[in-house]
Amino acid sequence: MTTLRQDLRNPENDMTTTAFTLEPTGIELRFRRVTLIAREWLTPSYVRVRLESPELAGFTSLGADDHIRIFFPEGDPLSVEEMRAAPNREYTPLAWGDDWLDLEFAIHGDPASGTAGVAAAWAATAPLGSSAGVGGPRGSKVLAGRPDAWLLAGDETAVPAIRRFAQAMDADAIGRVVVEVADAAHELAIDAPAGVVVEYAHRGDEPAGSALTARLEAFTEADRPAGAVFGFVAAEQSIVKAGRALLLERWGLDAAQVIVKGYWKRGETEYHAPH
Numbered sequence: 001m002t003t004l005r006q007d008l009r010n011p012e013n014d015m016t017t018t019a020f021t022l023e024p025t026g027i028e029l030r031f032r033r034v035t036l037i038a039r040e041w042l043t044p045s046y047v048r049v050r051l052e053s054p055e056l057a058g059f060t061s062l063g064a065d066d067h068i069r070i071f072f073p074e075g076d077p078l079s080v081e082e083m084r085a086a087p088n089r090e091y092t093p094l095a096w097g098d099d100w101l102d103l104e105f106a107i108h109g110d111p112a113s114g115t116a117g118v119a120a121a122w123a124a125t126a127p128l129g130s131s132a133g134v135g136g137p138r139g140s141k142v143l144a145g146r147p148d149a150w151l152l153a154g155d156e157t158a159v160p161a162i163r164r165f166a167q168a169m170d171a172d173a174i175g176r177v178v179v180e181v182a183d184a185a186h187e188l189a190i191d192a193p194a195g196v197v198v199e200y201a202h203r204g205d206e207p208a209g210s211a212l213t214a215r216l217e218a219f220t221e222a223d224r225p226a227g228a229v230f231g232f233v234a235a236e237q238s239i240v241k242a243g244r245a246l247l248l249e250r251w252g253l254d255a256a257q258v259i260v261k262g263y264w265k266r267g268e269t270e271y272h273a274p275h
């Protein structure tokens with residue numbers, strides 16, 4: 001008996017690539033003032049924080065890889081203008097309710113000695129009760145329909161988006177998730193259906209992106225699941241080349257059905273990913 005997974009890998013069962021689309025959707029841009037109310041360390045260098053505010057009523061994020069701009073003021077700015085002048089960085093809304101919003105931060109550098117970026121240092125050390133600003137999201141790519149298979153790959157910064165994609169899968173989903181982290185002690189659990197394999201690429205002391213690049217380069221044409229595959233690759237900017245080479249060249253996926261993005265760039269502060 002063939003399993004669904006084997007069946008989908010059979011080229012005779014290949015389907016057209018119209019099982020899903022990524023629909024650009026605009027959202028009215030809003031700016032909100034929030035307060036840091038909780039912090040939970042998931043690994044020694046990865047923290048989930050909860051922001052709270054009545055201004056979060058109506059907050060929504062339609063796309064799993066949406067980003068919002070978080071503003072990190074010093075103190076408690078009185079005016080919105082002051083808040084908007086504060087340093088800011090891009091983050092993925094993970095989960096939210098009427099008056100709360102959860103985000104997850106990869107902590108890089110050492111917040112204590114000032115080598116971390118402004119966002120990482122804030123997430124790691126800002127006292128509970130600190131003020132922050134939230135802008136957006138401004139627009140989304142909404143996945144409409146059902147991919148026949150999924151390939152999600154990223155480093156820690158892409159884990160919130162990967163979690164949201166995994167949440168959008170149905171119980172019969174098949175695919176693979178590859179997450180690059182430093183080592184086994186830094187692995188972040190991804191809750192995915194049984195047919196989706198979750199694996200980790202350990203970079204050890206090698207540069208960020210090197211282990212994920214090697215893993216993506218190891219996938220061959222024969223590894224391509226049949227049908228409409230959704231591919232998402234996001235990590236340090238150097239991943240873009242390997243992500244495109246796999247998804248567009250070796251697997252021949254439609255560029256309109258994949259998302260490949262640099263989420264940050266080595267040595268560059270305040271990197272803005274192209275949209």
Ligand SMILES: Cc1cc2nc3c(=O)[nH]c(=O)nc-3n(C[C@H](O)[C@H](O)[C@H](O)COP(=O)(O)OP(=O)(O)OC[C@H]3O[C@@H](n4cnc5c(N)ncnc54)[C@H](O)[C@@H]3O)c2cc1C
Pocket residue numbers: 065066067089090091092093104105106107108109116117118119120121156157158160161208262263264265266267268269270271272273
């Ligand atoms: C669409 C999108 C969504 C994102 N979502 C998330 C998210 O949900 N969670 C998350 O943690 N990040 C996310 N990021 C990445 C985040 O915006 C960057 O990592 C950001 O630069 C961190 O800001 P910072 O102030 O800590 O560091 P910066 O001041 O921007 O950078 C300081 C130095 O640290 C380096 N650096 C930046 N990020 C990292 C890193 N992760 N590891 C090692 N070195 C780094 C820079 O190259 C620079 O040399 C997302 C980025 C994009 C484009």
